[in-house]
Amino acid sequence: MTIVIDAHCHIGESLYGDSQTPDQLARKMKKNGIDKAIIFPFTPADLDFKRANDYIAKAVKKYPDKFVGFARVDPRQVKGAIAEVTRVVKTLKLKGVKMHPFEQAFRINSNLVRPVFKKCAELGVPVFVSAGAPIVSNPIQVGDLAEGLPSLTIIAAHCAQMDGSGLGQFDALNALLENRNLYVETSGYPETRIDGFYEQIKKKVGIERLVFGSDSPAMNQELELMRVETSLAGSEAERVLGKNASEILELDF
């Protein structure tokens, strides 16, 4: 029985204009044959992540079989972010923390924000980070964060690269090779036919380190699913489409 898990979905309203309700995502998932999704907030216009996290918890209550809830914090707030991470794990029972170095304007491997990542490690919850943006979250920086916190499970979006020249591959692959606590997620990353990144992951690192995600609704869930389904087959596809995520999240089926 294969399970498809979309590791990268947003619920709520974004200050950039996007929005997605729990019902909309549930319908989308049904249409696209997706069983579960990791959901977390956008950056809301009022910057109130607490309220947005409460909304995630409500969404999970409405669709407990479909949604796995992650909270979102701004780690620049350090003390406040640590308090919120503790609250969402202990009280809201959310399963992980999402952070966005580009939108919340922090360097992912900076000393300022490290205590927040450390707290997640202590609480035993994974972090999902948007990654691949210059200056704040390029792949070598993501690797640096992973190296400093080997007990923290990190899922880096977009294969840790948002570089249309393929110039991020070298650092991204090294980051994966050097840090077994690092995983990468597929949304938006154009799998290549020359020195393909998925191929290199398979050969050098292990296909267990790649998870499917869509970045819904900014990116198109159907397109992102197709991206993976046309690149992988058989047991490798099963791993990337759901098995790897279910192991990271320790879901029982």
Place this chain on the structure above:
Amino acid sequence: MNKLIFSLPKFRVPLIIDAHMHVGTKFGWSWSAQDALKMMDESHIDMAVVTGLGEVPGENVVIEELIRTLNEHPDRFPRGFLRMNPWFGEKAAELFEETIKKNDNIRGIKFHPSSAPIWPNHPFALTLWRKAGEHNCPVYIHSGTDPMSLPLQIGKAAKECPETKFLLGHYGGFFYYEDALKVASKYKNIYLETSLIPYPAAIKKGVRLVGADRIVFGSDLPPLNPRVELKKFDLAGLTEEEKDRILCMNIAELLEIRTT
């Protein structure tokens, strides 16, 4: 329940012409015409505009490779773009002119600022773009990678060379598609090429702001996956006529490719 299958695009325009793909060799990479044709067949791409992996002036084998590829498969590869290094300025312009005078099916320039790092609007580059414009040859510029392939830079080049048409490759990429839409709206000699950008909604927005006549489909195979690149058009909410323009007629008219 997941489906470990995918569907080919649901539409069927008369012809699909890929405005941007590669055949060639460079360093360890080798991508043959046969490899490319196989991927095109699988995706129902009828014809393609071919470019190579190395740059001239410099790697002159690139010219021979391109000529051979075009001449061996004229029905599938009716046109080629010469990949060039604009640092050579006037010399590059001369080489381009010489090449197209001898080869009627080479009709444009491909410029990738990551492999030939120079600003799209640098004076040396402008010299080359002007030469291309003199001969009615468009210039394809990869966009979206800092610091030298920004749509705003390509916009400045388009402003300086009003007689030259520019294909703004990858639609601005991950971060810069709003800049791409801005310069394409402003400068009518810019066309937006659709490969790589993962936002089908941006294509729809482009049709509204720039018009379906100045958007062209490219797959960028390899490295990119033509099935995924084509699937965007199922999801972008376009009319059949808009798809026909973007997938076939715009590039056909630009490069005088026969579609009947």
